[in-house]
Amino acid sequence: MGKTSKDKRDIYYRRAKEEGWRARSAFKLLQIDNEFNIFEDVNKAVDLCAAPGSWSQVLSRKLNENHKDASEKPKIIAVDLQAMAPLDGVIQLQGDITKVSTAEKIITYFENSKADLVVCDGAPDVTGLHDMDIYIQSQLLLAALNITTHILRPGGTFVAKIFRAREGSLLYSQLKIFFEDVCCAKPSSSRNSSIEAFVVCKNYSPPDDYIPHMLNPLLTHEPLNYEDLKDVNKYVVPFMVCGDLTQPDSDACYPLNFGGGEYSYSEPIQGPIDAPYEEAIKMESSGSKPKNMKKSTDTNEDCNKPQSINDFKKKAQANVNLVDNSTDNSSILCEDITNLQITK
Numbered sequence: 001m002g003k004t005s006k007d008k009r010d011i012y013y014r015r016a017k018e019e020g021w022r023a024r025s026a027f028k029l030l031q032i033d034n035e036f037n038i039f040e041d042v043n044k045a046v047d048l049c050a051a052p053g054s055w056s057q058v059l060s061r062k063l064n065e066n067h068k069d070a071s072e073k074p075k076i077i078a079v080d081l082q083a084m085a086p087l088d089g090v091i092q093l094q095g096d097i098t099k100v101s102t103a104e105k106i107i108t109y110f111e112n113s114k115a116d117l118v119v120c121d122g123a124p125d126v127t128g129l130h131d132m133d134i135y136i137q138s139q140l141l142l143a144a145l146n147i148t149t150h151i152l153r154p155g156g157t158f159v160a161k162i163f164r165a166r167e168g169s170l171l172y173s174q175l176k177i178f179f180e181d182v183c184c185a186k187p188s189s190s191r192n193s194s195i196e197a198f199v200v201c202k203n204y205s206p207p208d209d210y211i212p213h214m215l216n217p218l219l220t221h222e223p224l225n226y227e228d229l230k231d232v233n234k235y236v237v238p239f240m241v242c243g244d245l246t247q248p249d250s251d252a253c254y255p256l257n258f259g260g261g262e263y264s265y266s267e268p269i270q271g272p273i274d275a276p277y278e279e280a281i282k283m284e285s286s287g288s289k290p291k292n293m294k295k296s297t298d299t300n301e302d303c304n305k306p307q308s309i310n311d312f313k314k315k316a317q318a319n320v321n322l323v324d325n326s327t328d329n330s331s332i333l334c335e336d337i338t339n340l341q342i343t344k
Protein backbone atom coordinates (compact mmCIF):
# COMPACT_ATOMS: atom_id res chain seq x y z
CA MET A 1 0.00 0.00 0.00
CA GLY A 2 1.37 3.44 -0.94
CA LYS A 3 2.18 6.08 1.61
CA THR A 4 -0.61 8.30 0.34
CA SER A 5 -3.39 5.74 0.11
CA LYS A 6 -4.71 6.40 3.63
CA ASP A 7 -4.55 10.13 2.87
CA LYS A 8 -6.80 9.52 -0.14
CA ARG A 9 -9.16 7.23 1.69
CA ASP A 10 -9.56 9.34 4.80
CA ILE A 11 -9.74 13.08 4.45
CA TYR A 12 -9.98 13.63 8.23
CA TYR A 13 -6.80 11.59 8.78
CA ARG A 14 -5.04 13.76 6.19
CA ARG A 15 -6.37 17.01 7.62
CA ALA A 16 -5.41 15.98 11.15
CA LYS A 17 -1.77 15.65 10.06
CA GLU A 18 -1.89 18.92 8.13
CA GLU A 19 -3.38 20.81 11.08
CA GLY A 20 -1.10 19.25 13.71
CA TRP A 21 -3.55 16.95 15.51
CA ARG A 22 -2.24 13.63 16.81
CA ALA A 23 -5.36 11.79 15.65
CA ARG A 24 -8.37 12.42 13.40
CA SER A 25 -10.60 12.11 16.51
CA ALA A 26 -9.77 15.77 17.24
CA PHE A 27 -12.42 16.74 14.66
CA LYS A 28 -15.07 14.75 16.51
CA LEU A 29 -14.60 16.78 19.69
CA LEU A 30 -14.42 20.05 17.74
CA GLN A 31 -17.66 19.25 15.91
CA ILE A 32 -19.37 18.25 19.17
CA ASP A 33 -18.28 21.59 20.63
CA ASN A 34 -19.70 23.48 17.62
CA GLU A 35 -23.10 22.02 18.36
CA PHE A 36 -23.06 21.88 22.18
CA ASN A 37 -20.65 24.58 23.29
CA ILE A 38 -19.02 22.21 25.77
CA PHE A 39 -15.98 24.37 26.58
CA GLU A 40 -17.95 27.39 27.85
CA ASP A 41 -16.78 28.40 31.35
CA VAL A 42 -14.54 25.34 31.61
CA ASN A 43 -11.31 25.81 33.55
CA LYS A 44 -10.63 22.28 34.75
CA ALA A 45 -11.01 19.38 32.36
CA VAL A 46 -10.23 15.67 32.41
CA ASP A 47 -9.56 13.63 29.28
CA LEU A 48 -10.18 9.95 30.09
CA CYS A 49 -8.59 7.39 27.75
CA ALA A 50 -6.58 10.14 26.16
CA ALA A 51 -3.72 8.56 24.19
CA PRO A 52 -2.32 9.51 21.72
CA GLY A 53 -3.73 12.86 22.82
CA SER A 54 -5.69 14.66 20.10
CA TRP A 55 -8.62 15.39 22.46
CA SER A 56 -6.14 16.75 25.03
CA GLN A 57 -4.72 18.97 22.28
CA VAL A 58 -8.23 20.29 21.56
CA LEU A 59 -8.86 20.87 25.29
CA SER A 60 -5.56 22.68 25.67
CA ARG A 61 -6.16 24.88 22.64
CA LYS A 62 -9.78 25.73 23.44
CA LEU A 63 -9.39 26.28 27.19
CA ASN A 64 -6.34 28.46 26.73
CA GLU A 65 -8.21 30.54 24.10
CA ASN A 66 -11.12 30.99 26.54
CA HIS A 67 -8.78 31.97 29.38
CA LYS A 68 -6.41 34.24 27.48
CA ASP A 69 -6.93 37.12 29.90
CA ALA A 70 -7.58 35.17 33.09
CA SER A 71 -4.93 35.03 35.81
CA GLU A 72 -5.67 31.38 36.56
CA LYS A 73 -4.41 29.00 33.87
CA PRO A 74 -6.72 26.16 32.84
CA LYS A 75 -5.93 22.74 34.31
CA ILE A 76 -6.14 19.70 32.09
CA ILE A 77 -5.40 16.14 33.08
CA ALA A 78 -5.13 13.26 30.61
CA VAL A 79 -5.47 9.63 31.73
CA ASP A 80 -4.65 6.52 29.74
CA LEU A 81 -3.39 2.99 30.31
CA GLN A 82 -0.79 3.71 27.67
CA ALA A 83 2.10 6.14 27.77
CA MET A 84 1.48 9.35 25.88
CA ALA A 85 4.02 11.84 24.53
CA PRO A 86 4.09 15.06 26.62
CA LEU A 87 1.76 17.90 25.69
CA ASP A 88 2.36 21.44 26.81
CA GLY A 89 0.01 22.39 29.68
CA VAL A 90 -1.45 18.91 30.07
CA ILE A 91 -0.77 16.72 33.11
CA GLN A 92 -0.61 13.06 32.25
CA LEU A 93 -1.61 10.20 34.45
CA GLN A 94 -0.75 6.76 33.18
CA GLY A 95 -3.42 4.66 34.83
CA ASP A 96 -6.69 2.82 34.66
CA ILE A 97 -9.98 4.72 34.69
CA THR A 98 -11.65 1.83 36.53
CA LYS A 99 -9.56 2.47 39.66
CA VAL A 100 -10.57 4.72 42.50
CA SER A 101 -6.88 5.61 43.00
CA THR A 102 -6.97 7.29 39.58
CA ALA A 103 -9.95 9.42 40.70
CA GLU A 104 -8.06 10.36 43.87
CA LYS A 105 -4.99 11.50 41.91
CA ILE A 106 -7.18 13.70 39.73
CA ILE A 107 -8.85 15.36 42.72
CA THR A 108 -5.43 15.88 44.33
CA TYR A 109 -4.16 17.60 41.21
CA PHE A 110 -7.22 19.86 41.17
CA GLU A 111 -6.39 20.74 44.80
CA ASN A 112 -9.52 19.09 46.13
CA SER A 113 -11.85 20.86 43.75
CA LYS A 114 -13.62 19.11 40.88
CA ALA A 115 -13.60 19.21 37.10
CA ASP A 116 -15.99 21.30 35.00
CA LEU A 117 -15.77 18.90 32.07
CA VAL A 118 -14.91 15.21 31.69
CA VAL A 119 -14.50 13.70 28.23
CA CYS A 120 -13.91 10.05 27.40
CA ASP A 121 -13.10 8.65 23.97
CA GLY A 122 -12.21 5.30 25.54
CA ALA A 123 -12.22 2.21 23.41
CA PRO A 124 -11.05 -1.26 24.27
CA ASP A 125 -9.21 -3.25 21.61
CA VAL A 126 -11.99 -4.55 19.40
CA THR A 127 -12.25 -8.32 19.12
CA GLY A 128 -14.33 -8.38 15.93
CA LEU A 129 -17.08 -10.20 17.84
CA HIS A 130 -19.80 -7.63 17.47
CA ASP A 131 -21.81 -8.34 20.63
CA MET A 132 -18.68 -8.70 22.74
CA ASP A 133 -17.28 -5.37 21.46
CA ILE A 134 -20.54 -3.57 22.19
CA TYR A 135 -20.69 -5.06 25.67
CA ILE A 136 -17.09 -4.09 26.50
CA GLN A 137 -17.64 -0.58 25.15
CA SER A 138 -20.75 -0.22 27.38
CA GLN A 139 -18.73 -1.38 30.38
CA LEU A 140 -16.02 1.17 29.61
CA LEU A 141 -18.63 3.91 29.33
CA LEU A 142 -20.04 2.91 32.74
CA ALA A 143 -16.53 2.87 34.19
CA ALA A 144 -16.07 6.38 32.79
CA LEU A 145 -19.39 7.40 34.37
CA ASN A 146 -18.32 5.90 37.71
CA ILE A 147 -15.04 7.79 37.84
CA THR A 148 -16.87 10.91 36.63
CA THR A 149 -19.21 10.77 39.64
CA HIS A 150 -16.08 11.17 41.80
CA ILE A 151 -14.44 13.99 39.87
CA LEU A 152 -17.11 16.15 38.21
CA ARG A 153 -18.60 19.19 39.92
CA PRO A 154 -22.38 19.55 40.09
CA GLY A 155 -23.53 21.29 36.92
CA GLY A 156 -20.56 19.92 34.96
CA THR A 157 -20.52 18.25 31.54
CA PHE A 158 -19.62 14.70 30.52
CA VAL A 159 -18.96 13.59 26.94
CA ALA A 160 -18.26 9.95 26.13
CA LYS A 161 -18.10 7.51 23.28
CA ILE A 162 -20.99 5.06 23.01
CA PHE A 163 -21.79 2.31 20.53
CA ARG A 164 -25.37 2.71 19.32
CA ALA A 165 -26.75 -0.75 19.92
CA ARG A 166 -29.27 -2.80 21.86
CA GLU A 167 -28.30 -1.71 25.38
CA GLY A 168 -28.07 1.92 24.25
CA SER A 169 -31.49 2.94 25.54
CA LEU A 170 -30.74 1.54 28.98
CA LEU A 171 -27.40 3.33 29.09
CA TYR A 172 -29.07 6.63 28.16
CA SER A 173 -31.59 6.13 30.95
CA GLN A 174 -28.83 5.48 33.43
CA LEU A 175 -27.02 8.61 32.33
CA LYS A 176 -30.27 10.55 32.66
CA ILE A 177 -30.31 9.68 36.37
CA PHE A 178 -27.09 11.71 36.77
CA PHE A 179 -27.50 14.48 34.20
CA GLU A 180 -30.36 16.84 33.41
CA ASP A 181 -29.71 16.83 29.66
CA VAL A 182 -28.55 13.77 27.76
CA CYS A 183 -28.15 13.80 24.01
CA CYS A 184 -26.62 11.45 21.47
CA ALA A 185 -24.29 13.19 19.02
CA LYS A 186 -22.87 11.91 15.74
CA PRO A 187 -20.08 14.18 14.46
CA SER A 188 -19.75 14.11 10.68
CA SER A 189 -16.09 13.12 11.07
CA SER A 190 -17.28 9.86 12.66
CA ARG A 191 -17.97 7.40 9.86
CA ASN A 192 -21.63 6.67 9.12
CA SER A 193 -20.59 3.09 8.69
CA SER A 194 -19.50 3.01 12.35
CA ILE A 195 -21.93 2.46 15.23
CA GLU A 196 -19.85 4.91 17.26
CA ALA A 197 -21.59 8.01 18.60
CA PHE A 198 -21.09 10.27 21.63
CA VAL A 199 -23.27 11.00 24.62
CA VAL A 200 -23.25 14.65 25.58
CA CYS A 201 -24.50 14.96 29.16
CA LYS A 202 -24.96 18.39 30.68
CA ASN A 203 -25.73 19.67 34.15
CA TYR A 204 -24.45 16.92 36.43
CA SER A 205 -26.97 16.46 39.23
CA PRO A 206 -26.66 13.06 40.91
CA PRO A 207 -29.51 11.78 43.12
CA ASP A 208 -29.28 13.35 46.61
CA ASP A 209 -28.34 10.12 48.34
CA TYR A 210 -25.92 8.88 45.68
CA ILE A 211 -22.52 7.80 47.02
CA PRO A 212 -19.88 7.58 44.27
CA HIS A 213 -18.29 4.13 43.97
CA MET A 214 -16.40 2.13 41.40
CA LEU A 215 -18.59 -0.95 41.36
CA ASN A 216 -20.50 -1.50 38.20
CA PRO A 217 -23.99 -2.70 39.00
CA LEU A 218 -25.73 -0.64 36.36
CA LEU A 219 -25.58 -2.81 33.26
CA THR A 220 -26.96 -6.27 33.85
CA HIS A 221 -26.51 -9.42 31.80
CA GLU A 222 -30.28 -9.88 31.56
CA PRO A 223 -31.71 -9.87 28.05
CA LEU A 224 -33.32 -6.51 27.46
CA ASN A 225 -36.77 -6.00 26.01
CA TYR A 226 -37.27 -2.33 25.30
CA GLU A 227 -41.07 -2.73 25.55
CA ASP A 228 -40.72 -3.80 29.20
CA LEU A 229 -38.88 -0.66 30.23
CA LYS A 230 -40.84 1.92 32.19
CA ASP A 231 -40.55 5.56 33.33
CA VAL A 232 -36.99 6.85 33.39
CA ASN A 233 -35.77 3.61 31.81
CA LYS A 234 -37.75 4.36 28.70
CA TYR A 235 -36.11 7.71 28.12
CA VAL A 236 -35.52 8.46 24.45
CA VAL A 237 -32.57 10.78 23.91
CA PRO A 238 -32.42 13.40 21.20
CA PHE A 239 -30.05 12.46 18.36
CA MET A 240 -27.98 15.25 16.87
CA VAL A 241 -25.69 15.22 13.86
CA CYS A 242 -22.79 17.64 14.43
CA GLY A 243 -20.79 19.31 11.71
CA ASP A 244 -22.54 21.23 8.94
CA LEU A 245 -23.02 20.06 5.36
CA THR A 246 -19.83 21.79 4.23
CA GLN A 247 -17.82 19.21 6.20
CA PRO A 248 -16.38 16.35 4.15
CA ASP A 249 -18.06 12.95 4.26
CA SER A 250 -15.95 10.70 6.45
CA ASP A 251 -16.95 7.59 4.49
CA ALA A 252 -15.91 9.01 1.10
CA CYS A 253 -12.54 9.03 -0.73
CA TYR A 254 -11.30 12.39 -1.92
CA PRO A 255 -8.58 13.20 -4.47
CA LEU A 256 -5.36 14.41 -2.89
CA ASN A 257 -5.82 17.90 -4.35
CA PHE A 258 -9.36 18.17 -2.95
CA GLY A 259 -10.06 21.66 -1.69
CA GLY A 260 -7.72 23.43 -4.10
CA GLY A 261 -4.23 23.67 -2.64
CA GLU A 262 -1.27 21.57 -3.70
CA TYR A 263 -0.93 18.27 -1.85
CA SER A 264 2.25 17.28 -0.10
CA TYR A 265 2.57 14.24 2.14
CA SER A 266 2.75 14.89 5.92
CA GLU A 267 4.11 12.41 8.42
CA PRO A 268 1.86 11.50 11.38
CA ILE A 269 2.18 14.05 14.18
CA GLN A 270 2.97 11.55 16.92
CA GLY A 271 4.03 7.96 16.45
CA PRO A 272 2.98 5.37 19.05
CA ILE A 273 5.04 5.03 22.23
CA ASP A 274 5.64 1.48 23.42
CA ALA A 275 3.19 0.05 20.91
CA PRO A 276 2.21 -3.45 22.01
CA TYR A 277 2.95 -4.79 18.51
CA GLU A 278 6.57 -3.59 18.50
CA GLU A 279 7.85 -6.75 20.15
CA ALA A 280 6.07 -8.86 17.56
CA ILE A 281 7.59 -6.84 14.70
CA LYS A 282 11.09 -7.20 16.19
CA MET A 283 10.62 -10.91 16.63
CA GLU A 284 9.26 -11.33 13.15
CA SER A 285 12.21 -9.52 11.56
CA SER A 286 14.72 -11.51 13.65
CA GLY A 287 12.94 -14.79 12.90
CA SER A 288 12.48 -15.58 16.60
CA LYS A 289 9.23 -16.43 18.34
CA PRO A 290 7.79 -15.24 21.64
CA LYS A 291 8.83 -17.20 24.72
CA ASN A 292 6.27 -19.85 25.67
CA MET A 293 4.60 -19.61 22.29
CA LYS A 294 4.35 -22.81 20.32
CA LYS A 295 5.07 -23.02 16.61
CA SER A 296 2.03 -22.17 14.52
CA THR A 297 2.07 -25.73 13.20
CA ASP A 298 1.44 -27.01 16.72
CA THR A 299 -2.06 -28.31 17.08
CA ASN A 300 -2.16 -27.53 20.78
CA GLU A 301 -4.48 -24.54 21.30
CA ASP A 302 -2.55 -23.24 24.33
CA CYS A 303 -1.13 -20.28 22.48
CA ASN A 304 -4.65 -19.21 21.52
CA LYS A 305 -6.00 -19.62 25.02
CA PRO A 306 -8.00 -16.58 26.12
CA GLN A 307 -6.25 -14.75 28.94
CA SER A 308 -8.02 -13.09 31.82
CA ILE A 309 -8.17 -9.32 32.03
CA ASN A 310 -5.87 -9.52 35.08
CA ASP A 311 -3.27 -11.58 33.21
CA PHE A 312 -3.48 -9.14 30.34
CA LYS A 313 -3.08 -6.15 32.66
CA LYS A 314 -0.11 -7.77 34.44
CA LYS A 315 1.63 -8.32 31.13
CA ALA A 316 0.82 -4.83 29.91
CA GLN A 317 2.01 -3.39 33.20
CA ALA A 318 5.29 -5.26 32.95
CA ASN A 319 5.88 -3.46 29.65
CA VAL A 320 5.10 -0.03 30.95
CA ASN A 321 8.15 2.17 31.24
CA LEU A 322 8.05 5.10 33.56
CA VAL A 323 7.88 8.09 31.33
CA ASP A 324 10.03 11.05 32.11
CA ASN A 325 8.80 14.50 31.60
CA SER A 326 10.48 16.98 29.41
CA THR A 327 8.38 20.10 28.84
CA ASP A 328 8.10 22.99 31.27
CA ASN A 329 4.37 23.18 31.64
CA SER A 330 3.54 19.54 31.69
CA SER A 331 4.30 16.69 33.98
CA ILE A 332 3.55 13.02 33.74
CA LEU A 333 2.19 10.86 36.48
CA CYS A 334 2.99 7.22 35.89
CA GLU A 335 1.06 4.66 37.84
CA ASP A 336 2.17 1.12 38.41
CA ILE A 337 -0.18 -1.35 39.95
CA THR A 338 0.38 -0.38 43.57
CA ASN A 339 1.97 2.99 43.60
CA LEU A 340 2.13 6.14 41.65
CA GLN A 341 5.13 8.31 40.99
CA ILE A 342 5.08 11.92 40.00
CA THR A 343 7.91 12.96 37.71
CA LYS A 344 8.49 16.61 37.02
Ligand SMILES: C[S@@+](CC[C@H](N)C(=O)[O-])C[C@H]1O[C@@H](n2cnc3c(N)ncnc32)[C@H](O)[C@@H]1O
Nearest residue numbers: 025049051052053054055080081096097121123
Ligand atom coordinates in the same frame (compact mmCIF):
# COMPACT_ATOMS: atom_id res chain seq x y z
C1 LIG B 1 -9.55 5.75 20.64
S1 LIG B 1 -8.24 5.86 21.77
C2 LIG B 1 -8.41 7.50 22.35
C3 LIG B 1 -8.02 8.55 21.32
C4 LIG B 1 -7.90 9.92 21.93
N1 LIG B 1 -9.18 10.47 22.32
C5 LIG B 1 -7.27 10.91 20.98
O1 LIG B 1 -7.98 11.75 20.49
O2 LIG B 1 -6.06 10.83 20.76
C6 LIG B 1 -8.81 4.89 23.10
C7 LIG B 1 -7.89 4.83 24.29
O3 LIG B 1 -8.61 4.23 25.37
C8 LIG B 1 -7.60 3.74 26.26
N2 LIG B 1 -8.22 2.89 27.30
C9 LIG B 1 -8.98 1.78 27.13
N3 LIG B 1 -9.34 1.27 28.33
C10 LIG B 1 -8.80 2.09 29.30
C11 LIG B 1 -8.83 2.10 30.73
N4 LIG B 1 -9.48 1.16 31.42
N5 LIG B 1 -8.18 3.09 31.38
C12 LIG B 1 -7.51 4.05 30.70
N6 LIG B 1 -7.45 4.09 29.33
C13 LIG B 1 -8.08 3.12 28.63
C14 LIG B 1 -6.69 2.99 25.31
O4 LIG B 1 -5.43 2.78 25.90
C15 LIG B 1 -6.65 3.96 24.11
O5 LIG B 1 -5.51 4.77 24.14
